[in-house]
Amino acid sequence: MTDILIRNGRVICPDQKIDHEADVLIRDDRIAEIGTTAASAAEVIDATGKIVCPGLIDMHVHLREPGDREDETIASGSAAAIAGGFTTILAMPNTDPPVDNPAAAEFVASRARQADLATVLPAGAITVGREGKELTEMALMSLAGVAAFTDDGSWVASSNVMAKALKYAKLTGLPIISHCEDPGLVGSGVMNAGMVAVELGLPGVGRSAEEAAVARDLVLAGETGGRLHITHVSTAGSARMIREAKARGVNVTADATPHHLVLTDECVRGYNTCARVNPPLRRQEDVDALREAVRDGTIDCIASDHAPHAAHKKECEFDKAAPGVIGLETTLAVLITELVNGGILTWPELIARLTIGPARALGIAKGTLRPGADADVTIIDPAAGHVIDPATFVSTGRNCPFAGRSVTGRAEIVIVGGAVKSA
Amino acid sequence: MWNRKHLLGLSELSAGDITEILDLAQHYRAAALDERKAADTLRGSRVMLMFFENSTRTRVSFELAAQRLGAHVTAMQMEASSVKKGESLKDTVWTINAMGPDFIVVRHSSSGAPWQIASWVGASVVNAGDGTHEHPTQALLDLLTIRQRKGRIEGLRVGIVGDIAHSRVARSDLIGLAKLGAEVVLIGPPTLVPEAFARMGAEVSHDFDNTIHQCDVLYMLRIQRERLGSQLFPSVREYSTFYRLDAQRMQRAKPDVLVMHPGPMNRGVEITPEVADGPNSAILEQVSNGVAVRMAVLDLLYRNRR
Numbered sequence: 001m002t003d004i005l006i007r008n009g010r011v012i013c014p015d016q017k018i019d020h021e022a023d024v025l026i027r028d029d030r031i032a033e034i035g036t037t038a039a040s041a042a043e044v045i046d047a048t049g050k051i052v053c054p055g056l057i058d059m060h061v062h063l064r065e066p067g068d069r070e071d072e073t074i075a076s077g078s079a080a081a082i083a084g085g086f087t088t089i090l091a092m093p094n095t096d097p098p099v100d101n102p103a104a105a106e107f108v109a110s111r112a113r114q115a116d117l118a119t120v121l122p123a124g125a126i127t128v129g130r131e132g133k134e135l136t137e138m139a140l141m142s143l144a145g146v147a148a149f150t151d152d153g154s155w156v157a158s159s160n161v162m163a164k165a166l167k168y169a170k171l172t173g174l175p176i177i178s179h180c181e182d183p184g185l186v187g188s189g190v191m192n193a194g195m196v197a198v199e200l201g202l203p204g205v206g207r208s209a210e211e212a213a214v215a216r217d218l219v220l221a222g223e224t225g226g227r228l229h230i231t232h233v234s235t236a237g238s239a240r241m242i243r244e245a246k247a248r249g250v251n252v253t254a255d256a257t258p259h260h261l262v263l264t265d266e267c268v269r270g271y272n273t274c275a276r277v278n279p280p281l282r283r284q285e286d287v288d289a290l291r292e293a294v295r296d297g298t299i300d301c302i303a304s305d306h307a308p309h310a311a312h313k314k315e316c317e318f319d320k321a322a323p324g325v326i327g328l329e330t331t332l333a334v335l336i337t338e339l340v341n342g343g344i345l346t347w348p349e350l351i352a353r354l355t356i357g358p359a360r361a362l363g364i365a366k367g368t369l370r371p372g373a374d375a376d377v378t379i380i381d382p383a384a385g386h387v388i389d390p391a392t393f394v395s396t397g398r399n400c401p402f403a404g405r406s407v408t409g410r411a412e413i414v415i416v417g418g419a420v421k422s423a
Numbered sequence: 424m425w426n427r428k429h430l431l432g433l434s435e436l437s438a439g440d441i442t443e444i445l446d447l448a449q450h451y452r453a454a455a456l457d458e459r460k461a462a463d464t465l466r467g468s469r470v471m472l473m474f475f476e477n478s479t480r481t482r483v484s485f486e487l488a489a490q491r492l493g494a495h496v497t498a499m500q501m502e503a504s505s506v507k508k509g510e511s512l513k514d515t516v517w518t519i520n521a522m523g524p525d526f527i528v529v530r531h532s533s534s535g536a537p538w539q540i541a542s543w544v545g546a547s548v549v550n551a552g553d554g555t556h557e558h559p560t561q562a563l564l565d566l567l568t569i570r571q572r573k574g575r576i577e578g579l580r581v582g583i584v585g586d587i588a589h590s591r592v593a594r595s596d597l598i599g600l601a602k603l604g605a606e607v608v609l610i611g612p613p614t615l616v617p618e619a620f621a622r623m624g625a626e627v628s629h630d631f632d633n634t635i636h637q638c639d640v641l642y643m644l645r646i647q648r649e650r651l652g653s654q655l656f657p658s659v660r661e662y663s664t665f666y667r668l669d670a671q672r673m674q675r676a677k678p679d680v681l682v683m684h685p686g687p688m689n690r691g692v693e694i695t696p697e698v699a700d701g702p703n704s705a706i707l708e709q710v711s712n713g714v715a716v717r718m719a720v721l722d723l724l725y726r727n728r729r
Contacts, residue, residue: 193619194619195622195623198617198619198620200534201553201554201556201594202554202556203555270538271535312511315513316511316513316539317531317533318533319533319534
């Protein structure tokens with residue numbers, strides 16, 4: 001493998017608290033050193049004016065394979081990841097059939113190796129069939145390469161099963177990722193319960209549907225000592241409870257999505273099915289509280305919850321539309337534009353939430369440019385202005401709530417394991 | 424109104440638009456009830472009725488309204504259509520639109536469906552009721568009825584009683600009444616009348632007995648038996664005891680209170696026969712006014728198409 005020298009970029013590595021101009025030398029598939037180096041290398045990348053950071057990690061992505069290849073495949077999804085600047089993604093197991101056994105996990109890992117683009121870590125289901133009743137073979141799945149357990153798409157409604165899952169998963173050292181949505185409180189709701197829902201005549205989902213579930217999971221994590229990660233936090237109340245739980249030592253991490261950090265339920269007006277998502281887009285005060293939680297680290301990372309759907313699943317009545325929005329190819333630009341250029345986060349804070357944050361939440365040795373680390377690097381042009389156009393996406397999905405938005409910032413070069421990748 | 428292509432909801436109309444429709448409907452009252460007085464304003468045009476939900480009065484009312492303006496009408500039986508084979512809404516309306524109708528009158532169980540349809544077709548779309556969102560022509564005929572019987576709408580106090588949360592009729596009436604200057608109080612149990620509606624310009628009350636005397640108009644909504652068992656209210660008996668309009672409760676009301684109901688009624692549940700069929704009731708006038716209002720709506724939309 002050729003060595004690569006990335007010169008003159010602004011190197012941001014939150015793990016090492018580095019944020020200054022430097023060169024990065026890659027030897028084989030490892031980071032060799034950071035500094036002003038007189039070394040030469042077979043391949044030289046001029047990163048003048050660019051940001052050089054650890055390869056970005058997205059710990060919540062739906063690749064739809066096995067089963068719904070019309071929505072996305074492991075190949076197209078991992079290509080979309082590269083296009084968006086992500087070198088590692090966690091693939092959710094709510095496929096059809098679900099990834100609830102070692103063979104299915106091995107299938108996902110093997111397809112990802114074939115695509116040879118972003119690193120795809122499979123997640124395994126917590127319960128068989130994601131039915132919320134019996135635990136899966138967590139230890140065997142862990143041997144097959146699973147990096148986390150989640151029934152995402154569904155919450156484990158039985159408190160007894162969730163408590164057992166948190167205890168048992170300690171055997172693997174892997175986190176239990178919880179999609180906090182009490183189905184009884186969701187009912188037939190299709191958007192946030194608020195004035196917009198009343199005006200549009202659409203049934204609403206109260207914040208209690210998430211907060212009651214978050215409260216339960218935090219209590220169980222505290223008592224069992226299990227390793228809990230709460231995904232796609234969407235309300236101010238959830239953020240407040242997570243902050244308080246962390247302060248008293250509960251072993252919990254959390255992520256929020258770009259769309260919950262930018263959009264509100266106003267986006268649903270006109271019955272826009274690209275704004276239908278679980279959990280739903282909430283109020284401005286939730287957006288503001290989530291931004292503060294990302295800033296102060298209550299929310300450790302930002303994950304897209306990339307959820308592609310074939311066109312016919314969205315071009316229909318609002319209450320029949322499949323919930324979900326894509327995000328791999330818009331996350332970076334939206335976050336740079338709204339959070340960094342909007343003065344909410346500094347560059348190192350944003351990069352941390354996309355690198356060392358998810359790496360620590362998953363307990364994986366990535367998200368850093370420490371010498372000896374995997375040579376996963378993302379080079380970002382912070383000033384590239386463009387208009388979001390889903391028709392140009394590499395992902396098979398087009399269900400993007402940011403279509404037509406003017407944004408700044410783009411991933412230009414993505415290196416995975418020392419090899420430059422193109423989508 | 425003459426610059427509008429569709430009638431989707433009262434939320435999009437101004438007070439002036441609404442008044443214009445009511446005035447034209449008043450003019451059509453005679454033609455609405457007598458075949459021999461029909462006009463030919465829509466002669467040569469085609470009206471497609473696409474009712475994805477059941478209906479008695481609205482469907483027949485639109486059919487008669489269109490015919491009495493001289494239009495050709497096709498009333499589709501959606502239960503007998505390829506929707507049963509799983510054909511999507513988009514394909515269904517695209518197929519019909521490809522046959523060149525001037526109007527598509529649609530009733531659908533999904534809130535927002537008429538808006539989505541309007542973005543897919545060249546025809547003028549008239550909303551005959553979408554999910555729990557709006558039923559604009561119902562509200563318009565209600566407004567006409569109130570105006571006829573009370574001489575005005577501004578300054579009246581209208582009580583709407585029942586399952587407000589799931590009623591598209593209540594929403595459209597609330598919007599129309601507020602735009603024309605009436606006060607609205609929404610009455611029912613907390614699970615059926617959420618406080619959020621107070622922010623739509625209405626008052627909320629859970630105490631019918633102590634609010635009824637304030638009302639110039641009592642608009643009774645059907646309690647849907649399908650809602651039983653969904654933890655919204657425990658029994659019909661309990662609901663009727665506190666919210667039914669019967670002779671005893673009528674004694675607390677103003678002597679000249681106007682009693683209305685959009686139909687269909689559950690006689691005995693939300694209203695008793697003696698009140699529904701009594702001297703304060705305008706229920707059948709609502710139905711007659713419905714044909715006139717729908718003639719006015721089609722007339723005004725058609726002016727924009729020619």
